[in-house]
Amino acid sequence: MSLERLIAALGDKLSGNVPYVALKADQPTGRHPMNLFDIEEQTEHYLTLKVGEEKHRGMLTGILGGIGGGAFIFMGLLEIYYGRPWESIGTFLTAIPILVLPFLWETLRPLPLPILFNRRTREVYLEQDGVLYHCPWDEIAAVAYEFRLVGPYTGATRSAALEVLMHQYQRPERQVLVSLGVPMGKDLDMQLCFWEYLRAYMNNGPWFDERGNHSESDAFVKSQLAIKFKLSEQLGEHWRDLKKRRKESDGRNYLQLSDVFLLFGGVLEYPVGVIGEYTYKVASRRSRANWPEVVRERLDPNGPTERLIDVERNSGSLEL
Numbered sequence: 409m410s411l412e413r414l415i416a417a418l419g420d421k422l423s424g425n426v427p428y429v430a431l432k433a434d435q436p437t438g439r440h441p442m443n444l445f446d447i448e449e450q451t452e453h454y455l456t457l458k459v460g461e462e463k464h465r466g467m468l469t470g471i472l473g474g475i476g477g478g479a480f481i482f483m484g485l486l487e488i489y490y491g492r493p494w495e496s497i498g499t500f501l502t503a504i505p506i507l508v509l510p511f512l513w514e515t516l517r518p519l520p521l522p523i524l525f526n527r528r529t530r531e532v533y534l535e536q537d538g539v540l541y542h543c544p545w546d547e548i549a550a551v552a553y554e555f556r557l558v559g560p561y562t563g564a565t566r567s568a569a570l571e572v573l574m575h576q577y578q579r580p581e582r583q584v585l586v587s588l589g590v591p592m593g594k595d596l597d598m599q600l601c602f603w604e605y606l607r608a609y610m611n612n613g614p615w616f617d618e619r620g621n622h623s624e625s626d627a628f629v630k631s632q633l634a635i636k637f638k639l640s641e642q643l644g645e646h647w648r649d650l651k652k653r654r655k656e657s658d659g660r661n662y663l664q665l666s667d668v669f670l671l672f673g674g675v676l677e678y679p680v681g682v683i684g685e686y687t688y689k690v691a692s693r694r695s696r697a698n699w700p701e702v703v704r705e706r707l708d709p710n711g712p713t714e715r716l717i718d719v720e721r722n723s724g725s726l727e728l
Contacts, residue, residue: 427596428553431603433545433610441605441620443632444598446589448522448692450633452614453709455606456522457588465691469514470639470684473507478679480506507683514687519695523588527610529706529715533699534574534586540700541574541584544717545610549573552599555591567591570599577702577716578723605632639681643674 429437448456484499524533530545543549550572556565569591576582589602608620615626646667653662697704702719705711 426553426555428551429596429600431548431550431552431600433548433607436607436620437600437604439597439601439604440618441608441616441632442598442601443605443635444589444594444602445636446602447633450609450614450629453526453528454707455525455527455609457525458522459520465514465519466684466687467680469507469510469687470680470682472510473683474679474681475676477503477507511683511687515691515694517691518698519691521695521698523586524699524703524707525606525610526706527613528709528711529713530610531706531715531717532572532574533703534584535699535703536584540577540703541586542577542716543572543574544715547717550588550603552596552603554596565592566595568594568596568599570603577700578720580720638685639677640685641681643671643678646670646674 431437446457448458450456480499480503484496484503487493487496487499521535525531525545526533532543532545532548534541550570552568552570554566554568556567570588571585572588574584574586576584588606591599604620608616612620612622615623615629617623617625617628650662650667650671656662699707702716706713
């Protein structure tokens with residue numbers, strides 16, 4: 409699980425003039441910790457990162473239930489207003505399956521499990537297609553590197569990836585490179601700041617300050633986790649912006665045509681966001697039971713703290 413093996417695994421990606429930084433758990437990069445919106449949950453004992461399809465689960469229910477279901481409810485109210493109460497019953501009932509069916513479809517399907525950083529056992533876990541991968545935090549091999557994507561319409565777009573090397577549980581010869589978050593829209597410095605966030609959590613956490621040092625206060629961590637894009641909050645944010653501009657305008661006209669569209673869009677986005685975010689939470693809670701037993705028992709605050717790599721060494725599946 410050495411850095412040399414990781415660099416070799418990346419091969420051509422790091423050849424030539426591709427800027428990269430090899431990373432270790434006990435070596436600071438000199439950056440300050442920063443959350444890049446990929447954190448799903450952070451507690452005293454573990455931190456999880458969203459992966460793949462997981463990021464968009466709930467949107468279908470939000471759109472169909474929030475807009476489609478809302479439209480039928482609105483039409484039902486109009487029918488009551490125009491004196492057609494019996495017709496409104498059928499309209500209201502139509503809204504139920506539009507919300508319930510996609511909700512059941514999205515919550516009952518298994519959700520891809522997140523990448524999990526366990527502070528108690530100082531390990532990182534990943535489950536993929538029923539196979540468990542892991543690596544010990546203190547011996548982790550990671551690298552951040554920058555690359556460019558070239559397209560006919562976008563030109564050259566700079567991106568940066570942060571990847572770690574893991575191996576399959578009880579099958580150490582089978583290794584995978586795991587990307588910690590989406591690389592698009594990020595540069596090398598941002599990925600190094602995110603690495604420092606993970607280092608601060610695992611080494612000095614669960615709570616730490618803006619320099620990554622241990623802190624008894626969770627104020628900085630909460631401020632980082634609060635930086636999330638949520639559809640359900642866009643209406644409130646734009647409304648607060650309008651109130652601020654009204655106060656600063658001192659009675660002058662401060663409204664713009666774009667404000668009308670933003671407010672209208674915010675009204676439509678609010679139910680979509682609320683329903684979609686709730687659907688995601690339900691699906692996420694249900695999927696936690698899909699972790700293998702060796703991981704679930706280590707997530708228990710009173711569970712074992714023996715690392716999986718030590719279990720492998722004791723069983724002889726991993727050479728010392």
